[in-house]
Amino acid sequence: xxxxxxxxxxxxxxxxxxxxxxxxxxxxxxxxxxxxxxxxxxxxxxxxxxxxxxxxxxxxxxxxxxxxxxxxxxxxxxxxxxxxxxxxxxxxxxxxxxxxxxxxxxxxxxxxxxxxxxxxxxxxxxxxxxxxxxxxxxxxxxxxxxxxxxxxxxxxxxxxxxxxxxxxxxxxxxxxxxxxxxxxxxxxxxxxxxxxxxxxxxxxxxxxxxxx
Numbered sequence: 001x002x003x004x005x006x007x008x009x010x011x012x013x014x015x016x017x018x019x020x021x022x023x024x025x026x027x028x029x030x031x032x033x034x035x036x037x038x039x040x041x042x043x044x045x046x047x048x049x050x051x052x053x054x055x056x057x058x059x060x061x062x063x064x065x066x067x068x069x070x071x072x073x074x075x076x077x078x079x080x081x082x083x084x085x086x087x088x089x090x091x092x093x094x095x096x097x098x099x100x101x102x103x104x105x106x107x108x109x110x111x112x113x114x115x116x117x118x119x120x121x122x123x124x125x126x127x128x129x130x131x132x133x134x135x136x137x138x139x140x141x142x143x144x145x146x147x148x149x150x151x152x153x154x155x156x157x158x159x160x161x162x163x164x165x166x167x168x169x170x171x172x173x174x175x176x177x178x179x180x181x182x183x184x185x186x187x188x189x190x191x192x193x194x195x196x197x198x199x200x201x202x203x204x205x206x207x208x209x210x211x212x
Contacts, residue, residue, distance in 0.1 A: 024051070025060065032064070040064060055085040059094060066098070074098060089118060096128065105136035123152035127159055134162070139170040157199030164190030164202075168209060184209050 024047030032040035041064045048057045062077035078095035081088060092111045099108035112129040119125060130145030146163035149156070167187035188210035194202035 025057070028060065037064065037067060053084060055081040055088050055091060058084075059088070059091050062094065071098060071102065075102075087114075087118060089115060092118075093125075093128070096132070100132055100135065103135075105132055108132050109136065121152060123149040123156070123159075126152070127156070127162070130159075130166070131162060134166045134169065137173075139166050139173065142166045143170075155197055157194040157197030157202060159194075160190045160197060161194035161199045161202045161205060164188070164194065164205060164209075168205075 024043060028040045028043040028047070031037075031043060041061070044057060044061045044064065048054070048061065051057060058077040058081035062074040062081070065071070065074035065077065075095070075098055078091055078098065081091040082095065085091065092115050096108045096111035096115070099105070099111065109129065109132055112125065112132055115122070115125040116129060126145045126149040130142045130149065133139075133145060134142035143163055143166055146159050146166065149159045150163070153159070164187040167190065168184065171183050171187075188206065191202050191205040191210060195206065
């Protein structure tokens with residue numbers, strides 16, 4: 001899990017007032033923020049031992065496991081969390097991200113489809129599903145999801161850039177391994193929009209596909 005996803009996880013937990021409700025969470029997070037990762041894990045383990053029905057506790061522990069590259073244990077915790085609360089958006093999101101890292105795209109799409117049903121106006125769920133579809137070879141579906149994400153939130157530059165990359169991959173899949181400028185016009189428009197919207201990765205795509 002990258003830093004962005006961890007910050008999103010913590011932001012969601014705070015928005016749900018979980019940390020304010022439970023000193024076990026607060027103590028564990030404080031220990032983690034102070035660099036005591038082993039203590040943070042031990043604290044959340046102790047909390048789960050006496051609060052085994054709290055799905056969010058498993059989600060937080062899963063993050064700690066991911067920090068030490070224990071993906072199997074993290075996956076088990078996400079499964080336990082979602083068994084307790086099948087509609088937990090945080091659990092569904094993070095399990096989907098882990099499944100993508102494990103290259104189990106079909107399983108990830110099941111969670112992402114559920115997220116879209118739960119929150120059809122959340123642009124980030126369409127973004128993540130579009131990204132997953134692209135990895136899974138469904139380029140048309142990926143473009144559709146990125147477009148929906150853009151319609152909901154037109155200010156996220158990364159969405160344009162990722163849609164542009166999917167357009168390039170679609171061209172390549174259709175037989176043009178070295179796309180020409182006329183072929184890449186739509187993709188390049190996306191890359192330039194991504195740059196305009198602040199995506200730092202867009203320039204690399206422009207240099208590679210839009211300056212020949």
